[in-house]
Amino acid sequence: MPITFADRLNQVETSAIRELFKLLGKPGIISFAGGFPDSAMFDVEGLRTASEAALREEPGAALQYGATEGYQPLREQLAAFMAGKSVRDLAPEQLIVTTGSQQALDLLGKTLIDPGDKVIVEGPTFLATIQCFRLYGAQLVSAPIDADGVRVDALERLIEEHRPKLVYLIPTFGNPSGATLSLERRRRVLELAVKHQVVLVEDDPYGDLYFGEAPPPSLLALSHEVPGSRELLVHCGSLSKVLAPGLRIGWMVAPAELLARATMCKQFSDAHTSTFAQATAAQYLRAGRMPATLARVREVYAGRAQAMGEALRRELGEGVDFVAPRGGLFIWARLTGAGGRIADGRELARRAIDQGVAFVPGTPFFCADPDHATLRLSFATADAERIREGVVRMGRALETEAVPS
Amino acid sequence: MPITFADRLNQVETSAIRELFKLLGKPGIISFAGGFPDSAMFDVEGLRTASEAALREEPGAALQYGATEGYQPLREQLAAFMAGKSVRDLAPEQLIVTTGSQQALDLLGKTLIDPGDKVIVEGPTFLATIQCFRLYGAQLVSAPIDADGVRVDALERLIEEHRPKLVYLIPTFGNPSGATLSLERRRRVLELAVKHQVVLVEDDPYGDLYFGEAPPPSLLALSHEVPGSRELLVHCGSLSKVLAPGLRIGWMVAPAELLARATMCKQFSDAHTSTFAQATAAQYLRAGRMPATLARVREVYAGRAQAMGEALRRELGEGVDFVAPRGGLFIWARLTGAGGRIADGRELARRAIDQGVAFVPGTPFFCADPDHATLRLSFATADAERIREGVVRMGRALETEAVPS
Numbered sequence: 001m002p003i004t005f006a007d008r009l010n011q012v013e014t015s016a017i018r019e020l021f022k023l024l025g026k027p028g029i030i031s032f033a034g035g036f037p038d039s040a041m042f043d044v045e046g047l048r049t050a051s052e053a054a055l056r057e058e059p060g061a062a063l064q065y066g067a068t069e070g071y072q073p074l075r076e077q078l079a080a081f082m083a084g085k086s087v088r089d090l091a092p093e094q095l096i097v098t099t100g101s102q103q104a105l106d107l108l109g110k111t112l113i114d115p116g117d118k119v120i121v122e123g124p125t126f127l128a129t130i131q132c133f134r135l136y137g138a139q140l141v142s143a144p145i146d147a148d149g150v151r152v153d154a155l156e157r158l159i160e161e162h163r164p165k166l167v168y169l170i171p172t173f174g175n176p177s178g179a180t181l182s183l184e185r186r187r188r189v190l191e192l193a194v195k196h197q198v199v200l201v202e203d204d205p206y207g208d209l210y211f212g213e214a215p216p217p218s219l220l221a222l223s224h225e226v227p228g229s230r231e232l233l234v235h236c237g238s239l240s241k242v243l244a245p246g247l248r249i250g251w252m253v254a255p256a257e258l259l260a261r262a263t264m265c266k267q268f269s270d271a272h273t274s275t276f277a278q279a280t281a282a283q284y285l286r287a288g289r290m291p292a293t294l295a296r297v298r299e300v301y302a303g304r305a306q307a308m309g310e311a312l313r314r315e316l317g318e319g320v321d322f323v324a325p326r327g328g329l330f331i332w333a334r335l336t337g338a339g340g341r342i343a344d345g346r347e348l349a350r351r352a353i354d355q356g357v358a359f360v361p362g363t364p365f366f367c368a369d370p371d372h373a374t375l376r377l378s379f380a381t382a383d384a385e386r387i388r389e390g391v392v393r394m395g396r397a398l399e400t401e402a403v404p405s
Numbered sequence: 406m407p408i409t410f411a412d413r414l415n416q417v418e419t420s421a422i423r424e425l426f427k428l429l430g431k432p433g434i435i436s437f438a439g440g441f442p443d444s445a446m447f448d449v450e451g452l453r454t455a456s457e458a459a460l461r462e463e464p465g466a467a468l469q470y471g472a473t474e475g476y477q478p479l480r481e482q483l484a485a486f487m488a489g490k491s492v493r494d495l496a497p498e499q500l501i502v503t504t505g506s507q508q509a510l511d512l513l514g515k516t517l518i519d520p521g522d523k524v525i526v527e528g529p530t531f532l533a534t535i536q537c538f539r540l541y542g543a544q545l546v547s548a549p550i551d552a553d554g555v556r557v558d559a560l561e562r563l564i565e566e567h568r569p570k571l572v573y574l575i576p577t578f579g580n581p582s583g584a585t586l587s588l589e590r591r592r593r594v595l596e597l598a599v600k601h602q603v604v605l606v607e608d609d610p611y612g613d614l615y616f617g618e619a620p621p622p623s624l625l626a627l628s629h630e631v632p633g634s635r636e637l638l639v640h641c642g643s644l645s646k647v648l649a650p651g652l653r654i655g656w657m658v659a660p661a662e663l664l665a666r667a668t669m670c671k672q673f674s675d676a677h678t679s680t681f682a683q684a685t686a687a688q689y690l691r692a693g694r695m696p697a698t699l700a701r702v703r704e705v706y707a708g709r710a711q712a713m714g715e716a717l718r719r720e721l722g723e724g725v726d727f728v729a730p731r732g733g734l735f736i737w738a739r740l741t742g743a744g745g746r747i748a749d750g751r752e753l754a755r756r757a758i759d760q761g762v763a764f765v766p767g768t769p770f771f772c773a774d775p776d777h778a779t780l781r782l783s784f785a786t787a788d789a790e791r792i793r794e795g796v797v798r799m800g801r802a803l804e805t806e807a808v809p810s
Contacts, residue, residue: 009670063444065441102674102675107675114413131673161584240470267536274681275679
């Protein structure tokens with residue numbers, strides 16, 4: 001007799017991405033498929049110094065069990081880091097450290113979602129959010145976006161229609177969309193949360209990766225302008241994209257009662273986030289290395305984003321449409337089908353593999369009503385030359401004749 | 406309007422332990438309450454060398470995102486570590502790395518438990534297992550134990566009556582019981598799993614902490630003797646008690662299909678366990694330091710266990726009954742009430758705090774039908790002198806007159 005699994009597993013389907021990643025092993029392939037930063041950008045020396053300091057100055061704390069809420073010196077450093085991003089009056093006790101911001105999503109699901117509850121997300125949104133919430137039985141509702149982020153009028157109609165348990169947004173340099181919610185829309189979204197008394201989750205792993213001007217303040221930073229919004233707002237931060245994913249350091253700011261419940265759930269999920277990683281991150285932040293690291297990362301990714309944008313215009317011309325990103329890791333593009341060329345991202349992705357370049361078609365990022373013409377292209381992990389070569393290959397793939405399958 | 410939380414949170418109640426830990430802040434208190442190893446035992450120098458090697462030799466891997474299943478060199482080291490404990494034919498692919506073994510429990514809950522499913526645990530058992538499974542809606546059933554671990558006849562009757570989704574045991578130096586399942590019972594438990602086709606979970610964080618002779622082989626090591634048992638057996642291991650909890654390195658061995666589902670759930674729980682911690686642990690194991698570390702830890706804890714056992718006999722005499730542990734971190738004692746003395750562990754715990762010593766009463770470790778006369782005493786974190794002084798204080802608490810409250 002086989003093992004009988006829990007019903008919740010039937011909610012989730014991961015084959016789309018698995019299929020793709022199987023193809024990435026092909027030799028010589030240039031990959032725009034990843035959702036991760038470039039390993040070459042990691043401040044290895046800074047982290048080595050930080051971890052050595054942690055083991056020298058506080059070996060007991062760095063190696064022993066720790067508080068589920070997080071290692072207090074790291075909570076203090078993270079609160080100070082947020083203060084530097086215009087978040088007023090954030091006490092260390094108002095955030096908990098999570099094992100990457102993925103765990104914050106899991107804790108929100110565990111804490112808030114009953115089977116059948118509705119959750120509104122952007123269409124498209126982060127794939128692992130969709131799957132994470134579905135494992136708790138959420139029914140996902142897709143809110144349309146444009147280059148300025150979620151369309152607020154449509155969002156309000158969906159809130160009224162579905163009475164969701166929460167609204168989940170990536171307002172700044174969204175994954176996969178690259179879109180950034182405008183300042184005006186940020187205020188309106190906060191007002192909507194208050195008006196309809198719905199929990200609003202701001203996932204913000206990319207906000208520090210801007211290329212020119214800083215993006216508008218986070219919803220968390222703006223929440224003091226909208227009375228009552230802070231009591232409904234959750235903000236998820238992460239060191240993964242700006243420092244190193246391998247530390248698995250994220251954090252969650254939330255109203256006190258929600259934070260207490262999430263902490264209780266975390267206690268039974270992993271007891272606490274690695275104190276070794278937490279003490280290392282705390283030492284790193286305290287050493288004041290973050291501003292220089294951020295400056296370096298921004299400059300490199302800005303150059304790569306520009307190289308990719310230029311190459312796309314040059315090589316794919318009117319076959320593709322996109323808005324040049326102002327930050328983050330991704331270009332979100334749409335095939336136009338102009339001149340009878342391929343207009344399906346999944347089809348182009350398959351042909352692109354044959355040409356030696358990989359990317360993720362946009363389809364799986366939609367929880368409903370996918371736009372099959374879309375693509376997500378990461379410019380983070382290849383240098384400008386490889387990016388240009390990869391886009392040349394994409395151009396070739398776009399020009400290939402349709403082969404009857 | 407307050408935030409509405411998920412129904413699953415109503416299943417869990419954590420106040421008993423919270424209340425206790427509030428009391429631990431009292432100055433000068435000697436604590437036998439913790440469930441953690443002694444920080445002074447950590448091989449800080451070995452871990453410093455290991456983390457430096459990880460950052461020097463493989464900085465990309467140690468700081469980048471990693472496979473959800475775990476960092477391959479660590480999986481290889483853990484498979485070799487298990488092979489050294491008589492586990493035959495364990496391929497690295499047959500285990501996944503978890504964020505502490507607490508996460509293995511969480512993944513088992515998520516993967517296997519539907520609301521209303523029955524789960525059989527020992528009475529008493531690990532508190533965080535009870536709460537973790539209850540969050541997934543499990544109905545827990547308590548199986549009686551004695552000094553040789555779970556009573557197999559009673560277990561079989563409970564399996565027949567409740568048709569549980571899984572049976573969870575800590576067969577070796579159980580928490581809190583300190584009990585070790587006899588070799589004969591181990592075989593019978595494996596046979597029961599096969600006979601009734603029920604998933605059997607062996608949680609084994611303490612098995613390496615033996616004081617004299619090694620305990621009987623783990624259920625995993627024995628499973629090749631009982632055809633069909635390996636297909637139903639889950640084994641959870643951990644570096645927390647033997648090396649350092651702060652790494653949050655655990656692992657789970659399970660049948661392939663279950664392991665695949667647990668990996669999928671882990672992907673949406675925390676993506677993967679800190680690669681920084683995993684690469685450090687892999688370097689540590691590869692450097693061959695574990696045998697010496699284990700030898701040292703065993704010797705120190707053996708001495709403390711003996712000191713506590715002797716002091717209990719001397720100071721509490723016939724007021725208390727216990728079996729001297731052969732490993733682990735705990736003495737599980739039972740108040741006899743002899744001579745009209747206190748026979749309720751909760752009452753003694755309260756009085757003990759007044760005398761300057763803390764421990765956990767046994768009551769909360771039972772998911773049903775608690776034996777209120779029981780106590781859990783950790784000998785791990787105080788040296789022999791402090792242990793003796795703490796037990797003297799316990800003796801004083803036992804002799805105090807009942808005060809009308």
